[in-house]
Amino acid sequence: MNIPEILPFVAALASFLVAGGLVMWIMKQPPGTKEMIDISNAVKEGAAAFLKREMRIIIPVSIAMAVIIGAFLTPSNGIAFAVGATLSAVAGIVSLKITVKAAVRAANLSGSGLGKTFVMAFRGGATVGLIVPAMALLAITGLYMIFPDPITIAGVGIGASLIALFIRIGGGIFTKAADMGADLVGKVEVNIPEDDPRNPATIADNVGDNVGDAAGMGSDIYESYIITVLAALLIAALIGAPNFFLYPLLIGTSGMIASIIGVVIIGSKNIKDVMKPLNRSFYVSAIIAIVLNFIFITQFIGDSNIAYALFGSTVIGVILVPVIQKITNYYTSYKKPPVIEIAESAKWGYASLTLMGIIKGMQSTGPFMITLVIAIIVSYSLASGAAPEGEDPVLYGIFGTALTAMAMLSLAGIVLSIDAFGPIADNAGGIVEMTGMGEENRKVTDEIDAVGNTTKAVTKGFAIASAALAALAMIQAFQFEAAHVFAGVLDLDYSLTNPAIIVGLLIGGLIPFIITGQLINGVSRAAGKMVDEVRRQFKADAGILKGTSKPDYAKCVDIATAASIKELWKPALVAILAPIIMGVLLGPTAVAGLLMGAVITGILLAYHLANTGGAWDNAKKLIEMRGEKGTELHKIAVVGDIIGDPYKDTAGPALNTVIKLLNTIAIVFVSAFVAILAI
Numbered sequence: 001m002n003i004p005e006i007l008p009f010v011a012a013l014a015s016f017l018v019a020g021g022l023v024m025w026i027m028k029q030p031p032g033t034k035e036m037i038d039i040s041n042a043v044k045e046g047a048a049a050f051l052k053r054e055m056r057i058i059i060p061v062s063i064a065m066a067v068i069i070g071a072f073l074t075p076s077n078g079i080a081f082a083v084g085a086t087l088s089a090v091a092g093i094v095s096l097k098i099t100v101k102a103a104v105r106a107a108n109l110s111g112s113g114l115g116k117t118f119v120m121a122f123r124g125g126a127t128v129g130l131i132v133p134a135m136a137l138l139a140i141t142g143l144y145m146i147f148p149d150p151i152t153i154a155g156v157g158i159g160a161s162l163i164a165l166f167i168r169i170g171g172g173i174f175t176k177a178a179d180m181g182a183d184l185v186g187k188v189e190v191n192i193p194e195d196d197p198r199n200p201a202t203i204a205d206n207v208g209d210n211v212g213d214a215a216g217m218g219s220d221i222y223e224s225y226i227i228t229v230l231a232a233l234l235i236a237a238l239i240g241a242p243n244f245f246l247y248p249l250l251i252g253t254s255g256m257i258a259s260i261i262g263v264v265i266i267g268s269k270n271i272k273d274v275m276k277p278l279n280r281s282f283y284v285s286a287i288i289a290i291v292l293n294f295i296f297i298t299q300f301i302g303d304s305n306i307a308y309a310l311f312g313s314t315v316i317g318v319i320l321v322p323v324i325q326k327i328t329n330y331y332t333s334y335k336k337p338p339v340i341e342i343a344e345s346a347k348w349g350y351a352s353l354t355l356m357g358i359i360k361g362m363q364s365t366g367p368f369m370i371t372l373v374i375a376i377i378v379s380y381s382l383a384s385g386a387a388p389e390g391e392d393p394v395l396y397g398i399f400g401t402a403l404t405a406m407a408m409l410s411l412a413g414i415v416l417s418i419d420a421f422g423p424i425a426d427n428a429g430g431i432v433e434m435t436g437m438g439e440e441n442r443k444v445t446d447e448i449d450a451v452g453n454t455t456k457a458v459t460k461g462f463a464i465a466s467a468a469l470a471a472l473a474m475i476q477a478f479q480f481e482a483a484h485v486f487a488g489v490l491d492l493d494y495s496l497t498n499p500a501i502i503v504g505l506l507i508g509g510l511i512p513f514i515i516t517g518q519l520i521n522g523v524s525r526a527a528g529k530m531v532d533e534v535r536r537q538f539k540a541d542a543g544i545l546k547g548t549s550k551p552d553y554a555k556c557v558d559i560a561t562a563a564s565i566k567e568l569w570k571p572a573l574v575a576i577l578a579p580i581i582m583g584v585l586l587g588p589t590a591v592a593g594l595l596m597g598a599v600i601t602g603i604l605l606a607y608h609l610a611n612t613g614g615a616w617d618n619a620k621k622l623i624e625m626r627g628e629k630g631t632e633l634h635k636i637a638v639v640g641d642i643i644g645d646p647y648k649d650t651a652g653p654a655l656n657t658v659i660k661l662l663n664t665i666a667i668v669f670v671s672a673f674v675a676i677l678a679i
Contacts, residue, residue, distance in 0.1 A: 004300040008141040008249045011256040015134035018260050022127045032108035035435050040104035046207035046557040047096055053565055054170050069155050076147045077155030084159025087135050088219045092167045095128045095218030096210050103427035110432055110441040115271040117444050121421040126263040129417030132218050136225035137252045150233035157227050157664035164223035165572055165657045171216040172650030173564035175208025176523045180642050181530025187638050195433035198544055200537045200551035201530055204560045206430045212649055213423035221416050224463050227660045228409040231473035232402040238480050239395050247301050248406045254292030255410020258285040262414040274451050278418050285414040286318050309386035313379040313400040317407025320375050328461040331364040332614035333454045334622040342619040346636040353640045361612025365604050372468055379404040398476045405469030419459035422452025450621045457614035460653055467656035468603040474663035475595045482588035482670050492589055500586045504593020512602040515571045515658055516651045522567030523646035529559050575658045579666040591666050598662050606655035613648025616640040
């Protein structure tokens with residue numbers, strides 16, 4: 001291998017080494033009292049039990065899918081599927097284990113002030129942020145080096161997306177069923193604080209933060225990274241320029257190096273507003289990534305108009321991240337007008353607060369979509385305008401957009417680091433509350449948690465935007481692959497006069513709504529069981545509320561686990577079967593319509609759900625920060641937060657995974673469509 005081929009491996013190894021150093025630092029910090037350790041162990045055991053039961057389903061399904069893809073399509077795709085699926089599960093498990101370890105230590109440090117608590121939470125999140133993208137870069141680079149034709153390793157995308165969807169859905173339903181059950185009975189009915197040890201659902205709630213937010217986001221970002229690189233490689237293959245294949249991998253390398261530097265510059269001194277060091281860390285990473293992208297393309301790709309145009313596309317991708325961050329922050333931060341308006345609307349009752357949250361969430365989709373449209377137009381125009389004479393400018397334009405998405409995802413390390421400290425802070429707050437460490441300690445964890453709510457929303461917006469850009473490239477790759485496979489068999493008409501396209505658009509546009517309904521309904525049913533169990537325990541043993549008896553935490557964990565496992569099948573089956581059935585019945589043109597319809601409605605709905613839920617959550621936190629806990633306003637805001645829980649942590653995050661799974665299924669199975677239609 002030459003230097004450009006070695007660089008991704010070196011960057012991934014460096015990322016693993018820095019992450020290992022952070023883990024060693026975390027483990028050296030004291031975990032606190034025996035009571036704190038016992039609570040942490042209970043959360044760890046509950047999370048492990050959930051993952052064990054989920055893996056009993058995931059592993060057989062994955063093995064069966066790998067065999068089917070390998071036997072009926074290509075062996076390399078079967079291998080790639082197995083790699084993608086395995087590492088997606090590993091990403092979730094690693095994220096889970098690290099956040100549990102960091103949370104109890106952050107709780108223990110909460111008495112030492114904001115700076116030390118924040119750094120513990122951030123370094124715990126940074127460990128996840130460095131490991132997950134490094135695994136993705138290593139996996140896709142290794143597969144490409146072994147199987148140089150990207151279409152023969154597209155199965156890696158199915159594996160990554162399918163397992164991410166399972167973990168996202170299962171974890172999302174678990175966490176929100178537990179959260180809603182704990183809040184509805186604990187906060188609203190019996191008026192006890194959040195994470196009060198008397199609440200039987202509180203351990204399940206803390207377990208849910210880890211399996212939903214930590215494991216789910218880890219597997220989600222890993223999958224997003226894989227799909228985005230794959231999309232760029234597929235378009236590069238269509239262009240037929242060998243030197244372009246390396247550039248997406250080099251972009252990933254630059255982002256990895258930049259993220260490492262962004263992580264290590266964070267310290268604990270003089271921290272009064274935790275957003276300032278987080279923003280500084282990101283901007284340093286972004287600047288370094290841009291500089292390295294320029295160096296890599298001029299040194300290893302070439303010095304030409306098209307090279308500079310493609311570099312320009314990567315700059316757009318890097319700039320897109322803070323723009324989306326600003327938009328999302330505006331609509332979800334407790335310091336900004338939309339959340340303040342939602343909190344104020346609680347004065348007029350439950351309906352007013354609910355409607356105001358929905359209104360602000362819908363309004364947030366406007367600037368988000370305008371930003372994406374501008375990024376697509378500029379990146380496409382730059383690359384297509386610089387296309388070499390005699391080459392197809394359309395393909396170069398699509399490649400430019402794919403590189404914009406890749407540049408976004410190259411910063412996944414620092415973005416995930418900034419995100420993952422949120423669930424750590426949330427868990428730390430729970431431990432502080434359950435062990436009675438005091439109001440001052442809780443204020444520290446609440447302040448970090450409130451910022452974490454915003455950064456989690458930002459990361460969801462980041463993942464949604466990257467899904468949209470990557471999906472557009474994947475749709476084009478699907479059309480070109482279908483044209484190649486169906487050459488001489490079928491004339492493909494992608495115009496809007498073709499009824500198959502219209503049918504595909506309508507069905508594709510419907511899929512995100514069907515899956516959203518399934519997911520929220522699943523959370524509702526699971527939460528209903530949790531509410532019944534918490535009420536039963538309070539009624540059966542009056543000593544629980546008096547503090548003289550210990551609740552049965554394990555029973556609530558078991559209810560959330562069983563309910564979430566039961567509910568994850570339907571959405572996954574819709575995402576897997578829809579493009580296959582459409583391709584068999586109506587052909588690839590209908591599938592292209594389905595993919596485009598799902599992208600259009602899916603990204604808007606996902607962004608709306610994520611921001612609406614985040615805004616409701618922070619409106620509640622704002623009221624709490626004003627010292628109005630336990631008031632009627634607070635109870636109204638708690639209900640808004642409960643409604644928003646399945647929005648932001650279950651349905652919204654799952655949709656961007658659904659979009660990418662639809663696309664990778666379509667590309668991998670396109671050869672099966674022609675085989676069936678030819679019969």
